[in-house]
Amino acid sequence: MSLDDLLHRKSLLVCVGPGGVGKTTVAAALALQAARAGRRTLVLTIDPARRLAAMLGLDGLDDAVRPVPVETLPGARGHLDAAMLDTRASYDALIHRIASDPEHRQRILDNRLYRVMSRSFGAAHAYVAMERLHDVLGAGYDLVVLDTPPTRNALDILDAPNRLATFLEEGVVKWFVRDPGVGLRGRLLARGGAAATRLLGKIAGDALVQELGEFFAVFMSLREGFQQRAEQVQRSLRADSSAFVLVSSAMSSNLADAQFLHDGLVARGIRVQATVFNRAYVQLGDDPDQVVTTATPRALAHAAGRYPDGDPRRRLLAQLDVLRAAAAAENLVAAQAVAQFAGQLDPTCLKVQVPSFARELRDLPALAQLGDRLCAAVHAG
Amino acid sequence: MLSGPDPLRHLLDRRLLLFTGKGGVGKSTVVAALAAEAAARGLRPLIVELGHRATMQGIFADMGATQPIGHEPVPVTADRTIWAANLDFEAAIVDYVADQVKLRSVARTIVGNRALQGLFRAAPAVREIVMLNKLRLFERAVTRGRPTWGPILVDLDATGHALMLLEMPRVVGELLADGPLRGLVDALTGLFTDPARTLLNLVTLPAEIPVQETLELYHRLRRERGVPFGALFVNNVPASAIDGELRSYLPELAGLAAREGLPDLSADVLLAEQAIARDELVLTLIAQMQHEVDLPLALLPRLAPHEFDIPGLRRLGRAALSSLAAPPSPVQWDIQEQA
Numbered sequence: 001m002s003l004d005d006l007l008h009r010k011s012l013l014v015c016v017g018p019g020g021v022g023k024t025t026v027a028a029a030l031a032l033q034a035a036r037a038g039r040r041t042l043v044l045t046i047d048p049a050r051r052l053a054a055m056l057g058l059d060g061l062d063d064a065v066r067p068v069p070v071e072t073l074p075g076a077r078g079h080l081d082a083a084m085l086d087t088r089a090s091y092d093a094l095i096h097r098i099a100s101d102p103e104h105r106q107r108i109l110d111n112r113l114y115r116v117m118s119r120s121f122g123a124a125h126a127y128v129a130m131e132r133l134h135d136v137l138g139a140g141y142d143l144v145v146l147d148t149p150p151t152r153n154a155l156d157i158l159d160a161p162n163r164l165a166t167f168l169e170e171g172v173v174k175w176f177v178r179d180p181g182v183g184l185r186g187r188l189l190a191r192g193g194a195a196a197t198r199l200l201g202k203i204a205g206d207a208l209v210q211e212l213g214e215f216f217a218v219f220m221s222l223r224e225g226f227q228q229r230a231e232q233v234q235r236s237l238r239a240d241s242s243a244f245v246l247v248s249s250a251m252s253s254n255l256a257d258a259q260f261l262h263d264g265l266v267a268r269g270i271r272v273q274a275t276v277f278n279r280a281y282v283q284l285g286d287d288p289d290q291v292v293t294t295a296t297p298r299a300l301a302h303a304a305g306r307y308p309d310g311d312p313r314r315r316l317l318a319q320l321d322v323l324r325a326a327a328a329a330e331n332l333v334a335a336q337a338v339a340q341f342a343g344q345l346d347p348t349c350l351k352v353q354v355p356s357f358a359r360e361l362r363d364l365p366a367l368a369q370l371g372d373r374l375c376a377a378v379h380a381g
Numbered sequence: 382m383l384s385g386p387d388p389l390r391h392l393l394d395r396r397l398l399l400f401t402g403k404g405g406v407g408k409s410t411v412v413a414a415l416a417a418e419a420a421a422r423g424l425r426p427l428i429v430e431l432g433h434r435a436t437m438q439g440i441f442a443d444m445g446a447t448q449p450i451g452h453e454p455v456p457v458t459a460d461r462t463i464w465a466a467n468l469d470f471e472a473a474i475v476d477y478v479a480d481q482v483k484l485r486s487v488a489r490t491i492v493g494n495r496a497l498q499g500l501f502r503a504a505p506a507v508r509e510i511v512m513l514n515k516l517r518l519f520e521r522a523v524t525r526g527r528p529t530w531g532p533i534l535v536d537l538d539a540t541g542h543a544l545m546l547l548e549m550p551r552v553v554g555e556l557l558a559d560g561p562l563r564g565l566v567d568a569l570t571g572l573f574t575d576p577a578r579t580l581l582n583l584v585t586l587p588a589e590i591p592v593q594e595t596l597e598l599y600h601r602l603r604r605e606r607g608v609p610f611g612a613l614f615v616n617n618v619p620a621s622a623i624d625g626e627l628r629s630y631l632p633e634l635a636g637l638a639a640r641e642g643l644p645d646l647s648a649d650v651l652l653a654e655q656a657i658a659r660d661e662l663v664l665t666l667i668a669q670m671q672h673e674v675d676l677p678l679a680l681l682p683r684l685a686p687h688e689f690d691i692p693g694l695r696r697l698g699r700a701a702l703s704s705l706a707a708p709p710s711p712v713q714w715d716i717q718e719q720a
Contacts, residue, residue, distance in 0.1 A: 199491060
């Protein structure tokens with residue numbers, strides 16, 4: 001099994017990982033790789049960085065799906081689309097789709113709590129990410145590559161829909177909705193609800209409670225759709241045709257976050273199928289896959305018989321040795337951290353590491369180069 | 382804005398110092414370093430994390446932290462000069478409700494209600510408001526007639542969440558005509574927009590993508606007003622790889638390697654060229670930030686893994702301090718002088 005196999009066999013890849021490790025770039029490189037191999041692919045990113053758009057050869061990235069000019073790469077034959085998850089726009093699109101009549105729709109869009117919620121980035125983001133994922137999974141792609149927010153919030157994508165569904169199922173929402181309870185249980189619930197809303201009014205203010213009531217009333221009407229789609233997506237995420245790819249650097253701070261995320265996924269019954277250690281080492285030998293961790297000083301040896309003591313070229317050669325030794329020492333620390341982390345991963349989890357490139361990736365050819373490396377890369381640990 | 386002869390001293394005099402930046406730029410390291418320096422100056426620093434991660438636990442694990450860092454502050458160094466808390470959502474709700482109903486046991490009963498718990502978790506803005514409220518409670522706390530904590534250094538979550546958190550009082554404020562929350566939101570807005578008490582600091586790395594995103598964040602925050610700015614911290618600034626006056630000899634060595642067929646020397650020259658390119662990029666990015674950002678820049682040298690101890694953190698904090706006090710010129714700046 002290699003990353004290449006995953007790209008060919010799966011229909012959904014979810015890239016998770018700490019912030020700042022190049023997760024978005026790795027997701028884009030994997031998607032590009034699949035597209036170049038002929039698969040109809042979509043990369044759905046959450047990162048608003050303009051740089052990713054530039055790297056993909058696009059003017060910008062937003063909620064709309066845009067084709068990436070893959071054909072500019074020599075020999076490429078596939079199709080790659082890219083889109084960015086825009087919480088507010090996705091939310092509004094969702095409401096437009098679900099709310100049946102224009103009046104109902106406007107009532108939701110005008111609700112001030114709805115406006116707060118759609119602007120917020122936390123749980124709301126996870127809800128719409130879920131919805132958006134549901135849409136794109138039904139859009140006829142061979143492969144969807146999903147980029148996720150850093151660490152903890154990636155787990156929200158797994159938890160939030162259930163939380164919302166449970167919440168809507170529980171009695172709370174009904175307290176606020178002016179639909180009187182039916183039967184004895186209903187009346188008791190209504191009475192308990194009245195007591196609870198009074199209490200809530202005391203601690204949060206009556207005005208807010210009233211706003212909440214309206215907010216929940218509109219959300220109650222969305223319940224059916226939400227729940228059904230959340231369940232579908234949860235099934236898709238756990239299906240054999242999906243794979244989770246954990247992306248980290250080799251830095252211990254990032255690895256600690258990656259560990260947290262990995263354990264959180266496992267606790268939710270999700271297996272991490274591949275771990276990518278991005279920018280894990282500096283290439284010091286001829287072989288890009290070889291991690292050189294020891295450096296014999298060698299540059300200064302070339303000074304012998306050529307340059308006298310104190311000659312600037314001699315000093316420069318000595319600094320080359322220092323530089324090489326420092327790079328090897330950093331590689332060693334990184335290699336040990338990677339080995340320790342990889343050692344406790346499931347043996348079936350694919351582990352790959354790629355070197356840091358001398359230059360930051362700027363365009364499609366550079367991204368394709370990263371994709372090649374990812375699929376050819378050595379197994380770590 | 383900071384000004385005066387010793388801006389960082391004024392920075393540490395603030396009640397609340399908030400830190401934000403893209404994930405992975407080392408906010409926690411900057412926060413820990415400034416806390417170490419504040420403690421060395423006899424202040425009473427409190428580090429606060431917002432429950433998302435538990436980075437401080439790892440940083441201070443080998444430095445004398447004996448208790449797990451939880452919702453209420455605990456000392457994290459053997460000499461008990463640096464304290465830390467990692468806020469817990471449920472506990473923060475109890476804090477808030479207790480403030481309203483004046484009886485902690487009643488508050489626990491209310492918050493213990495399962496249905497209400499579901500509401501608290503799913504209702505918008507509750508998390509943000511109760512977390513900010515806890516920060517306000519720390520800020521107000523008094524021991525023997527003087528503030529218990531100062532400065533309170535808050536390690537905010539990655540940029541998106543930080544923006545949301547800081548926007549929340551204003552956004553929610555629009556919803557509230559009066560009622561008990563109105564008072565709280567007004568108090569929060571007052572605290573977070575008062576430059577005498579609160580400063581928002583940005584943290585970044587000297588690499589293209591983090592700098593680009595920091596500039597975007599800065600301009601966005603500038604546009605949307607709100608919280609007053611402190612400083613821009615540039616973390617993990619590498620020492621110069623090859624002395625400036627020796628660089629001009631590299632082509633000569635490259636020529637020698639090519640002429641005499643010395644592949645290992647060619648590889649070493651290539652490595653040096655890459656390192657120099659990286660150093661030049663670092664200087665360019667720092668210059669770009671100095672040009673575009675109207676904030677004092679603090680440069681923090683890169684620490685080796687074995688230097689992550691209290692003295693190492695203090696050195697880092699002091700380096701940040703001195704570079705704030707004497708803004709570096711990008712051309713003359715040399716990390717060796719900072720360390």
